[in-house]
Amino acid sequence: MYILKVLVEYANQSLDTTFDYLSNQYVETGCRVEISFRHRSIVGYVEMCSETSLTQDELEKSQGFKYQYIKSVIDQKPLLNKELLQLADYLAKLTLSPKIAVLQAMLPIQLKPNSTQGSGIRYEKYAVFKQDKLVKTVKQQEALAYMKEHKKVKVKDSPYSKAILDKLVEQTVIEYIQEEVKRDPFQDDIEMSQALKLSDDQQKVLFHISQKLGTYFTCLIHGVTGSGKTEVYLQLASQVIERQQSVLMMVPEIALTPMMVTAFKQRFGKKVAIIHSKLSSGERYDEYRRIEEGQVMVVVGARSAVFAPLKNIGLIIMDEEHDASYKQESTPRYLTSQVARKRALYHHCPLVLGSATPSLETYSRALKGVYDLCELPHRINQNPLPEVELIDMAQEIRKHNYSLFSSKMKTAIQSCLEKGEQVVLLLNKRGYASYMRCLDCGEVVKCPHCDVTLTYHKATQRLTCHYCDYSMPVSHTCPHCHSKQVKMVGYGTEKIEEQISQLFPLARVLRYDVDTTRKKNGHHRLLKEFEENKANVLVGTQMIAKGLDFPNVTFVGVLNADISLNIPDFRANERTYQLLEQVSGRSGRGSKQGTVMIQTYNPEHFVLQCVKEHDYQKFYQKEMKIRKLSHYPPFAHLVTLTIEGKDENEVKQSSQRIKTYLEKELTETVLGPAPCMIYRMSDEYRMRLMIKTTKSQMLYPVLSRVNDFYNKNKRKVRVICDFNPYTML
Structure with a gap:
């Protein structure tokens, strides 16, 4: 008889301890078991298994409480390898989180220690020829002849009915078998690509890192937008794969995953797996098992990919390392770079961080020599960075232009569309209107559960809270004084989409935000349409600012640069600089020169001036002085x-x-x-x-x-x- 120490599936601190259960068989640490807990059947996670010579009665007498037997063993082998088990312990202590919450963050839904998972394996039923002998009817004889010729046929694709096949099974001339079908989350046809010729700058970066493969260190690649960081990643990955080691490639946004996956699939084919939250649970389960079974050499994914069960990792890359989405904002509140460093140290491999706008913490460490620093200061096409113009919207109002678009931006968009080129417009606020106000009593419609206004979404005709997801049908009567004098105030991407269509007859508009990309493959579908020139204007939130590479985009417009600048957060300046510099970098990535216009009420602000000059160093020096005075990171x-x-x-x-x-x-x-x-x-x-x-x-x-x-x-x-x-x- 064995005593199991089991963590229960509930991720709260009061239950962050093991409970003892009995088992008639040995169960390995790291396996799930079905148990009864507080009169419910739930899933537990085995932390320890030890044999005992005592009977159940003797145990209960010595310990003073009743023991229960587990109901069943779910896994025959541990869910996580030794490295990931150690990582779970480390993260639980680092973030002061229940260990079960860490385990649930590390595993796909079918393997999470909880009672909601199902069997994620998908099977296909086949009919297989066994032997040739006389069967009862002519139709059955025809079916048998067909089976003899084809040997193995999917039952659903057979030209003969299942009733006839069942009769052949009864007569033992064919048999049914089940074969597992792996779901492929990447359906596009891939044309394999060859390594590109590197620029001198790229070659220096590649040489520097490749000379140190097999050792642990962190390297920052600081490269301007369009400088070819992705090709460096690909050629580094190729060298690592030649060494029979695996590569973990992370991007911050699900929006960026399709483009990075395409790049890696074109170079490495079926050796690539994908992990991100927009996969179906079945796809994620299959990808996880492909990785675990050693069928892939490269994993591309968003934040959760940092827990991919890769063995023998030779390289970890975090693209756009500065991005806030690398921070998990729910329990366990981990920083992806901390986890990546821990894994890189375990595997004695490099951790490569890439960004055109690195975080102040990362860049300061690189300047101090804590990290290696590699620079890519030029675009690979040798084109200059796009020219940035700041538009003072206060002057537009003085000229009695109350439109959301300055006169210069209207002219620039029209000119771009007439030339058959593409436009990207950034407004970091989704929805149609920011809030609904009563003109009689002055009341604003707020969320009943949060201290925020409800945002109006015209497509659904609802007012929605972007924090708790509460929503209500829009009413054109004030809920407080019942006046009919209500007005929608402010604007979001939905309204910009509508106005672009009204102002520019040549415009074919796509909106790219959380609302339009909710559905499965929504990100991929919209980006594909834009890439294929089915649309010539892309309106979006910050999701469009990073990593997107469309050669025909020659104009980028920012409609309200002050939104992120005025947030009361010590990182507001940094985030605004990063957002604006990154979105500027979407312009002029092909052979044509790009331009950028940024609308603001504060054109003299040093952040905007640094963006205008594409001067990261100037921004870094100024912001570091502010951080030092106020004792904020990286000084604390x-x-x-x-x-x-x-x-x-x-x-x-x-x-x-x-x-x-x-x-x-x-x-x-x-x-x-x-x-x-x-x-x-x-x-x-x-x-x-x-x-x-x-x-x-x-x-x-x-x-x-x-x-x-x-x-x-x-x-x-x-x-x-x-x-x-x-x-x-």
């Missing part, structure tokens, strides 16, 4: 504690108690408590404390005690510890 580590609960008074009181405790236990500066930018979200009130420190490791024992006190016991509030927070909402 940040940790935030968000205290949330349904009882407002309890949230405020608990926040103050935690502040007092932290000031008693720590020497670091503790800021707050202050209401979060969105004070109430999903019916919970939220207060925040912020700690600035140069030694974050010293905080762990103290924060762990706070975490245990509030989250492992039934309290009226919950505390979320976030190391390296990326959002201040």
Whole structure:
């Protein structure tokens, strides 16, 4: 008899411990088992299995509680290899998260330790010829002759009915077999490509990194947009594959995955697997097993791909390393680069970070020599970077132009379309209107569950909360005073799409945002249409700013550069520079010169001036001075504690108690408590404390005690510890 120590599937802190169960058979650590827990049948994850010579009665007598037997063993071998099991332990401690939450983040839905998974394997039924002998009817004889000729036929494709085939099975002349069908998430026909001739700059970068393959180090490739970073990645990957090692290639956005997958599939064919959240659960399960079974050499994917069960990794690449979507904003709140570094260290391989606009933290480490620094300062086509013009919208208003488009931008778009070229327009706000206001009483329609206004979506005729997904039908009557004088205020991508179609007869518009890409393969379908010139204007949110490479795009317009600049967040300047520089880089990537126009009410702002000059160094130096004065990263580590609960008074009181405790236990500066930018979200009130420190490791024992006190016991509030927070909402 064996005692199993089992983690249960519920990812909350109060259950972050093992429970003992009995088994008549040995079960390996890392396997799932079906158990009964609190009168429910759920899934558990085995942490340890040890043999005992005691009987069940003797065990219960010695331990003082009743033991239950497991119901069944789900897996015959562990779900995760030794490296990933160690990584799970590391992440749980690093993020102060329940270990089961880490395991659930690491695995595809069919393998997650929870009771909602199904059998993800898909089978095809075949009829197979066995022997030739006399059968009962002429029709059966014809079917048998057909089977003898073809040997093996899909039952659904057979020219003979299943009733006839069943009769042949009864007479033992054919048999049915089931064969697994692997789902392919990448359906496009691929034309294989050859390695391109590298520029001198690319060759230097390739040589520098390839000389150090087989050793652990981190390298930043700082290359302007269009400088050919992807080709360097491909040729590095080729060298690693020749060494019989695997490659992990990460991109921040699902939107970028199709383009990177295409590039890698064209070079490496079936050796490439894909991992991202837009795959169907079956596709993700099949891709995961292909990786686990060693059938692929390259994995391309978004954030969750960092947990791909690759063995013998020889290279890890994070493209657009600066992107905020590399930070997981729900439990476990990990930073992808931390996980990637841990895996690179385990496999003794390089971690390559690539960006035209690296994060200040990454670039400062590169300048200090902590990371290797490789520069790609020129575009591969030798074209200059696009000319950027800042349009002062205050002057447009003085000229009585109240349109969403400046007169110069209208002229530029019209000229571009007349020449048969393509336009990209960025507005980092989705929906049709920002909010609905009553002109009589002044009330704005807000979400009943969050302290935010509801955004109007014309396509669905609904007002929607972009934080909790609450929505309601739009009404043209004020819900407060019942006046009919209501007005839609502000604008989003949906309204821009409509106005472009009205203003420019030549325009064929595609909108690219969360709303238009929800469906399966939505990203891929829209980008393919734009690539094939079925549309000549692409309107989108920040999703269009990175990694997209369309040679016929010669004009990029930014409709309101001030949206991200005015957010009360210490990273607002950095994110705005990155967004604008990246979207500018979509223009003029082919043989034609590109232009960019940025509409703003603040054209003298240093961030916009740096974008105008494509001067990352100037931006870096100026922003670093600001960060140093205010003691923000990279000059300090940040940790935030968000205290949330349904009882407002309890949230405020608990926040103050935690502040007092932290000031008693720590020497670091503790800021707050202050209401979060969105004070109430999903019916919970939220207060925040912020700690600035140069030694974050010293905080762990103290924060762990706070975490245990509030989250492992039934309290009226919950505390979320976030190391390296990326959002201040």
